Amino acid sequence: MVNEALADTLEKSEIHYMTDRMNAIGERTGNPEGIEIKRVADCVAFYSKTMPWGLFNNVKGLVQEADIPELLQFYRERERDFEFHIIPSKANRSVLQALHRAGFYQSAFHTSLYCESREVVFDDHEEISVRELSADELDTYAEIHCLGTGLSLNGKEAVAENNRVLFIRPNWRYYIGFYRNAPAAVAVMHMEEGVASLTFAATLPQYRQQGLQTRLLQRRINDAYLNGCKLVVGQCTYCSASHRNMERVGMRIGYTRATWSKA
Structure with a gap:
């Protein structure tokens, strides 16, 4: 059943593969995509100089209010718009209010599904x-x-x-x-x-x-x-064809995370 421990496992799986993906791309000769990964307390910030999309420029993990200025500065120095990816079990009112004050708003949802292998x-x-x-x-x-x-x-x-x-x-x-x-x-x-x-x-x-x-x-x-x-995890747009395909093979929703973007 869904609980905070399972939600944490689902999120960590996404952080693990993104970290491995970005590290591998960054290890190409000369780092042509300009990959950087910054860890701030319990969250991870991903950045790419040449790939401007939110997929490659985002913050995942547990964001605390005290972390926000350092994260904002990291992307500000690189002149890059980015996203905060916040799962329901780690949503904190003071953090969300701080993001609002910093000019961010909730712009989208993204769904994580899972099943046993x-x-x-x-x-x-x-x-x-x-x-x-x-x-x-x-x-x-x-x-x-x-x-x-x-x-x-x-x-x-x-x-x-x-x-x-x-x-x-x-x-x-x-x-x-x-x-x-x-x-x-x-x-x-x-x-x-x-x-x-x-x-x-x-x-x-x-x-x-x-x-x-x-x-x-x-x-x-x-x-x-x-x-x-033991576990299989996937992400998709809510109610998309991918969502329906995942449910068709027995996967079910673990959570729908919030995407926060700069206004």
């Missing part, structure tokens, strides 16, 4: 197949990543390079899904401390609503079980 009997669907991605398919992965998320293919090379450094790390798994033998979808999983995080998934627009993401979810839940992970 288990052996999965895959749905029969002769038109769909899923397997782990091979190293020589990272360009294909990057193309599906871009087109499946609405990014320009101009960023394909950067996506490929940022994922190439993750691909070789032992706690990451990459998957590719085929529809009638055509590359159609991708997914990623990170495993740490007995928890598997479903960190990314995308399907090419022309292959959506064919069951690819359901199969990729089932494969990752099964692989988490085979690799000794």
Whole structure:
């Protein structure tokens, strides 16, 4: 059942994979994406010079009122807008009031779902197949990543390079899904401390609503079980197609966190 300890585990899984992802990207020669990670008491601030999106510029963990000035200064020095990601069990009235006084407002919600790992009997669907991605398919992965998320293919090379450094790390798994033998979808999983995080998934627009993401979810839940992970965690937009797919395979809501952005 959902409780504060489980909520803390769900949040830590997201912090773990983001830390590993950002560290790996930052270890590329010359740190071309300008990655920095700053720890302030019980929270973590992520920053990227070249990737301005909130995904790469945010604060996670337990934020105390006394931490806010140091966090604001960190991003101010880098001239970067950023987000606070606050889960319900760590929401504190004085902190939220302090964020409001600093010019932040709650701009969005984001949902974390979970389930126990288990052996999965895959749905029969002769038109769909899923397997782990091979190293020589990272360009294909990057193309599906871009087109499946609405990014320009101009960023394909950067996506490929940022994922190439993750691909070789032992706690990451990459998957590719085929529809009638055509590359159609991708997914990623990170495993740490007995928890598997479903960190990314995308399907090419022309292959959506064919069951690819359901199969990729089932494969990752099964692989988490085979690799000794007891819990599987994923994040998505509330009531999105991803949300429905996760519930379809037995995942349920752990919490819906608040995103606080600069007004």
